[in-house]
Amino acid sequence: MRKILFIARKEFRHVMRDPRSLVIVLMMPVIMTLLYGHAINMDIEHVTLAVVDKDNSPSSRDLTGRFFASKYFDHPTEAISDFEPEAILRSGHAHAVLVIQPEFGASMERGDKVRVGLIVDGSDNNVSAAVQNYAVGVVQQFNMSRIPPGFELPGVAIAPQVMYNPDLRSSHFFVPGLVAILLMMISALLTSITIAREKETGTMEQLLTAPVTPMQILTGKIVPYLLIACIDGAIVIAMAQIVYGVPFVGSHLLFAGFVFVYVSTALSLGVLISTLVSSQQVAMMLAIMITVMPSVMLSGYVFAIKYMPMPLQIISHVVAARFFVPVVRGIMLKGSDLASLLSQGIGMIVLLIVFMSLALLRFKKRMG
């Protein structure tokens, strides 16, 4: 125990002595959160909509006005001279074109069923799907406004109520997942470099000639970074709330506990990586490769694991973020309690044990 503390203290000195690494350690989560958080904003707003109003009646102007009253649609910045919808889309000045026929206003007055055309650029299917939904919403509003007061339409209406993320803001969905990915990457980087560095300089060899066990060395190396990784965790969570307005509904204490387990797992993965390589450069590259891609693809961060092909679902179990993403979303957005997240916690602990055991095995193999 005493030896572990001494190794930890020495390690801590290394970090404090190198201001550059300290800045990286503390700034990385800030920069990454800003970068990733904005890049992955999936909310579709301000779609450029060109209007070809061949009617130009009060009714048609009322309808088009309602489109632009929402934040979802903007006028094109360039003046549109063409009246051929496809030409407008091809010019790239607009993503969608609304076409209103000459008889629109008159037909409305007669109470006929009237159609307006919406031509959408389908090359980005996310945008086109969103545009169709928004357009239906605007038209529904328009129709409701024309029903005389006190007059009820018969039929079924769905009364949807979205829990936990009522505005369906994608940041509430993505930013908690981002927390998992950033913590995984930073933690694994931290430990993978430290052991590789000692191998590079030969101090590891020297240390091994002393009566110190591999277990003591590896744990001593993890302890100081545990503290740093937890601070990084707090930074990322604070950023999620302040910059992206993600709510924090659940227990902070429970969350801190989970962060602790998760970064331990991530740090032990870093240790494992460093036992496989002998230079800091390779350790760094390997750490980023092994953590980022799987954490993004196989954690449920972007794609729900439930709908993946079976082999991928099985592989996802070695990705620690798979267990942590539901924890962050659960505690932040839903206020989940320990009981409902227990299996995630166990998953992380099992991975922690597996990573540490493999690292120890690799470390001891140098002896044999």
Next chain:
Amino acid sequence: MKSAPTVITNGNDVAVEVRDLVKRFGAFTAVDHVSLKVQYGEIFGFLGANGAGKTTTIRILCGLLLPTSGNGFVAGHDVMKDTLLIKQRIGYMSQKFSLYPDLTGVENLQFYASAYNLGRADTATRIAELTERLHLGDFIDRLAGALPVGWRQRLALAASLLHRPQILFLDEPTGGVDPVYRRQFWALLYELASEGITLFVTTHYMDEAEYCGRISIMHQGRIIEIGKPHELVTKFGEKNLEDTFITLISKPAERNA
């Protein structure tokens, strides 16, 4: 657990005794039936071309590597089983500068003292003693990475002596330092030997080999000669040790141990 025998016991003045040590890495035999016996207080030179198996042998003796087969004792402990006990009794100093450059001299020494289980008070005494003895005074509070080579080497030597080892392994300890400094360093080693510490030195410098009480010459994984430096020169009728060495390792390895 039975308590380990401490310093030199009566009738047992053997620091290192190994028989038929073999170390294979896959199909390659790095150490091929090496047998050695070194007394306490001896300065034993370990010579051989690069790749002759010196480093592997030393790593086994230091408990860094387990031999494939063979047996023996280092400082009274079994090389096959008690590597941790061996490590407590030996010191190791390598050609590579193996201290932490971003820690000061004292911090480096404190760290290694803790690795060897020295108590707080004992650590302070030993650091004071060694600082005095190795003339580290002015440099002990500087970052180790900023020290001139000669001081670094003395600092590394201090680190390997903190826990009062019975055997000191020196792997090319004077690589990259000037002849004047080398001579000073060897004066220090003689002093240590006179106190009963066994010194196990690998070197490529023939003048250093001459300083050794006995030397062994390793070639292709085997020890092909052991003896006092001048005896070896006479035995093979060469002018000096360097010629003897070159003649020996140039021969095809037909001699079997």
